[in-house]
Amino acid sequence: MIDDAPPLLAVRGKTAALRLPAVAVVGARNASAAGLRFAERLARDLGAAGFAVISGLTRGIDAASHRASLGSGTIAVLAGGHDHIYPREHVELADAILAQGALVSEMPFGHEPRARDFPRRNRLISGLCAGIVVVEAAKCSGSLITARFALEQGREVFAVPGSPLDPRAEGTNDLIKQGATLVTDAADVIAVLRPILGKPVEFRAEEPEAPAPGAEPDVGERARIVALLGPTPVPIDDLVRLSGSSPAIVRVVLLELELAGRLERHGGALVSLL
């Protein structure tokens, strides 16, 4: 449901949790006691209202949100492969999530998460949900990256206010100034998301058609399309026009390249070679 969707997602646990309407609850690792308490209350109430709670399994707000929604279904999006849970201290929490929820990763088995995998992972947290609630966030924090992705993806952005003297509220107060919905209660989230409950998340971009079964590029087509690609992102539409191949064939070639780890997808249906 996002522009630069991964070619596949590896899921462990109950895939049913992925079919619930979902809200991401994210925030600071070094959260305050009040922030943790609020995240728990919010995640529990959202779970009771029928939402899956999505987060990133990190310390602080993320872990508190997962714990409070274990019984109703919670989804953790990993930055590494399924055999590299990060942080290590949350291996048990990850196991507990499997009972009613799911662990999701776009990374291959064996992939150890690096620093740059986390912002990349955040686009999946926002992409999987109808709305994202930022509970506590300093300026320039990872949660704000997730909020930016959410905006680009047309998801609802919610933020929990805090004292102007609390640096952990700078990011969330800024989000509210920029138009995010102020949240003091799960009801604030539900009131906005109820109209889309039960319906699929609205797409901003058009959903790509599935490649026609049997569409199989020949050697010449494949070479022409690869030759059109380089490190500079180009629109997929241009590849179709310039290669003379059908959109379905172009998509198959791009998928092959992506599975081989040679393609990078950008926002706005742009792609480049890695």
Place this chain on the structure above:
Amino acid sequence: MIDDAPPLLAVRGKTAALRLPAVAVVGARNASAAGLRFAERLARDLGAAGFAVISGLTRGIDAASHRASLGSGTIAVLAGGHDHIYPREHVELADAILAQGALVSEMPFGHEPRARDFPRRNRLISGLCAGIVVVEAAKCSGSLITARFALEQGREVFAVPGSPLDPRAEGTNDLIKQGATLVTDAADVIAVLRPILGKPVEFRAEEPEAPAPGAEPDVGERARIVALLGPTPVPIDDLVRLSGSSPAIVRVVLLELELAGRLERHGGALVSLL
């Protein structure tokens, strides 16, 4: 500059302070340490930016705002007469305000403030300012009454956010949900008010013309107009139409009644006998 403006205001101190563009800073009496610190910072920065800071001389946020803006000009609106400073412990603060600022009251000398005088007084706090900042406020608190007056009077309403777990932030978070501008810094206030700096506050209602000099009701006119009045609020326009007197004459009679303490003015140019 408000619908139910008092017929006169008694002012002590520097009337020059009343000609500065003004911002009201109000909030809880039982303010938190963080709330008090924020109010001080805000009032100091607004004073440095050329605004008079208006408040109600009560404990907590009000007193902190006055203290931080003593040097730049602060205005306290009293609920009682000038010889009945409330609370008593702020007599010294009131004296300190006179150096660069002013004390304002619509009540006669000798009037001891009663509970119902405080909400009534609050319409003057909002009426004297271009915008009002609510720093901390529980649900149903007096500061929210002032914010409601400000909205009715077409003033800008600002509110300082706080944790959803802090009952002293319930009122301010609610105000933001209802459309008040979130404030973390004096710059947030100045950005909204700068366009009206140096210009008079915009009037919602039309400014009444001053009574024509020499307009003097005769005994019959006066009796006819008083007879049209009762405890039910009626539009001044109806009084003009039904009495057959000129608008100027009707205004003079109403002013006489008001000075005698027999008239109450309501919103929307309605009046009733007391």
